[in-house]
Amino acid sequence: KAGVTQTPRYLIKTRGQQVTLSCSPISGHRSVSWYQQTPGQGLQFLFEYFSETQRNKGNFPGRFSGRQFSNSRSEMNVSTLELGDSALYLCASTLHRGNDEQFFGPGTRLTVL
Amino acid sequence: GNSVTQMEGPVTLSEEAFLTINCTYTATGYPSLFWYVQYPGEGLQLLLKATKADDKGSNKGFEATYRKETTSFHLEKGSVQVSDSAVYFCALSDQTGANNLFFGTGTRLTVIP
Numbered sequence: 001k002a003g004v005t006q007t008p009r010y011l012i013k014t015r016g017q018q019v020t021l022s023c024s025p026i027s028g029h030r031s032v033s034w035y036q037q038t039p040g041q042g043l044q045f046l047f048e049y050f051s052e053t054q055r056n057k058g059n060f061p062g063r064f065s066g067r068q069f070s071n072s073r074s075e076m077n078v079s080t081l082e083l084g085d086s087a088l089y090l091c092a093s094t095l096h097r098g099n100d101e102q103f104f105g106p107g108t109r110l111t112v113l
Numbered sequence: 114g115n116s117v118t119q120m121e122g123p124v125t126l127s128e129e130a131f132l133t134i135n136c137t138y139t140a141t142g143y144p145s146l147f148w149y150v151q152y153p154g155e156g157l158q159l160l161l162k163a164t165k166a167d168d169k170g171s172n173k174g175f176e177a178t179y180r181k182e183t184t185s186f187h188l189e190k191g192s193v194q195v196s197d198s199a200v201y202f203c204a205l206s207d208q209t210g211a212n213n214l215f216f217g218t219g220t221r222l223t224v225i226p
Contacts, residue, residue, distance in 0.1 A: 004156070031212050033212045033213060033214075035214075035216075042216055042217070042218045042219060043202065043204075043214075043216035043219075044216075045213040045214065045215070048211060048212045048213055050212075055211060055212075056211040056212070056213050058213065090156055090157065092157075092212075094212050097211065097212055098212070101159050101162065102159070102212060102214065103159075104149075104156035104157040104158070105156050106154075106155055106156045107156050
């Protein structure tokens with residue numbers, strides 16, 4: 001069974017631009033969560049999607065948004081990029097909501113110049 | 114609120130040495146506890162988990178016991194190998210059913226031959 005895939009793997013943008021990251025969960029998994037990893041703040045939860053609905057949101061500004069499609073694939077969008085948005089963005093999929101194991105993708109490395 | 118405090122790194126050990134990485138948590142209710150490992154350039158992989166007090170999670174020679182009285186979940190391995198070099202994250206998931214993990218800051222382990 002294929003794992004969680006994230007595209008692109010690397011991305012370079014400039015301040016003020018917007019970016020869209022994509023995550024394809026493991027086949028059959030319906031919940032997708034997004035995390036931001038930075039050296040200063042560590043791993044922080046962004047949001048969770050299940051059945052095309054945002055179920056939970058972390059403490060991030062409204063510039064960070066996401067969505068989930070009927071096939072459970074998810075995208076996250078960051079508008080008006082800031083230097084501090086440079087990070088590794090990780091996506092994790094779970095079979096369903098609850099305390100199940102989350103399977104992580106390799107991440108998208110975003111650099112904002 | 115929920116939080117995880119993890120032993121600061123980096124940790125450097127010789128091959129076959131004993132490993133302990135301390136992890137304590139603060140949570141309401143009865144969280145599930147996890148150890149994740151991140152190898153260079155990769156996403157996170159679940160190493161082990163425990164879902165209730167006194168449970169012992171184990172995998173690949175690593176062990177951790179859920180201690181509610183001390184709110185701890187320390188990671189141990191009796192004999193480390195060079196291939197164990199990675200960053201280790203302690204995490205908790207609360208009982209709300211949401212798929213968001215609260216992570217510690219991570220501990221970088223380097224094992225030298």
